[in-house]
Structure formats: C-alpha cells, structure tokens
Amino acid sequence: MRKLNGQKLKTRVIYNDVNPEWNEDLTLSVTDPKLKVLLTVYDHDTFTKDDKMGDAEFEIKTYINALTMHLQDLPCGTIVTTVQPSRDNCLAEGSRIIWSDGKLIQDIVLRLKNVECGEVEVQLQWIDLPGSKGL
Structure with a gap:
C-alpha cells in the first residue's frame, strides 16, 4: 500500500x-512535493487481520525538482541526478x-523498516x- 497526503493506494x-x-x-496526486510517500507491505490473511511486514518512506522532492529543469533536449539515458x-x-x-524516451524516470530500491529484512x-x-x- 502507498500513502501520500491522505491518499491510499493498494495493490492486488x-x-x-x-x-x-x-x-x-499506481497514481498519486501530488499537491505538496515536500511530503514523503509511505509504502507499507502487508501479508494477506483470510480469517484474521493482515500483518504488517514492514514499511519505508521516500521523498519525491528531488524528482519533482528535476521535472522543472526542461530536459527535453537531453539524450536518452542521461543521468540527471542521483539520490544517495x-x-x-x-x-x-x-x-x-x-x-529516457522523453520521460523522467527514477528507479528506487527501498529497505523496509520495522522488519528483519526486506x-x-x-x-x-x-x-x-x-x-x-x-x-
């Protein structure tokens, strides 16, 4: 499940x-780029409440800033910035x-918190x- 500014989205x-x-x-409406996105992973239980498996927060501020840079003339595959x-x-x-291909893309690998690993x-x-x- 992803959550941003009261919006909740859930996968299958x-x-x-x-x-x-x-x-x-999944599409979230961004009204404040300073807010963090909260991603929470749950298991699925048929007869009991789903158990939380971990969560992670990530910022979209750097991505949003890159969107305002007018990058249309860059070659495909150009790295605009890196978040460490x-x-x-x-x-x-x-x-x-x-x-890439006329779009700005950010691939993110998140380490889940509040769980042993994931x-x-x-x-x-x-x-x-x-x-x-x-x-």
Whole structure:
C-alpha cells in the first residue's frame, strides 16, 4: 500500500510467493512535493487481520525538482541526478533520476523498516492528467 497526503493506494494480492512482483501502476496526486510517500507491505490473511511486514518512506522532492529543469533536449539515458542513501531515507542503494524516451524516470530500491529484512523496488514517472495544473 502507498500513502501520500491522505491518499491510499493498494495493490492486488500475490499468493504463495516470498518474492512477489506486482508490476502495477499506481497514481498519486501530488499537491505538496515536500511530503514523503509511505509504502507499507502487508501479508494477506483470510480469517484474521493482515500483518504488517514492514514499511519505508521516500521523498519525491528531488524528482519533482528535476521535472522543472526542461530536459527535453537531453539524450536518452542521461543521468540527471542521483539520490544517495542516508539516515534520512530508506534507500538501499543510490537512486538515479534518468531522462529516457522523453520521460523522467527514477528507479528506487527501498529497505523496509520495522522488519528483519526486506526490500521493495519502485519506479517513479510523472503523468500530466487532463485538467491538472501540472508543475
């Protein structure tokens, strides 16, 4: 589940897999780029409450700043910036923001907190929705 500024999104359940792959697109409306996204992983229980398996927070501020840089003329595959792991984030490794095929993409590997071990991979992409203000 992902959460940003009161918005909650939930993926489908993956059964009988210790390394699930969702490959789902989830869309959050960004109203304040300074807010962090909270990602929480749960197991799925049929007859009892789902158990929390871990969580991670990540910032989108650096990604949003890169969006405002007018990168249209960059060659495909150009690394715009890299966000390094620190005490203030859940990054398991450096996260590159890349200009690729006319889009800005950020691949993120998050180390889950409040659990013995676990990582989640996320990819950020900006989508301008019709009728939205944009950046």
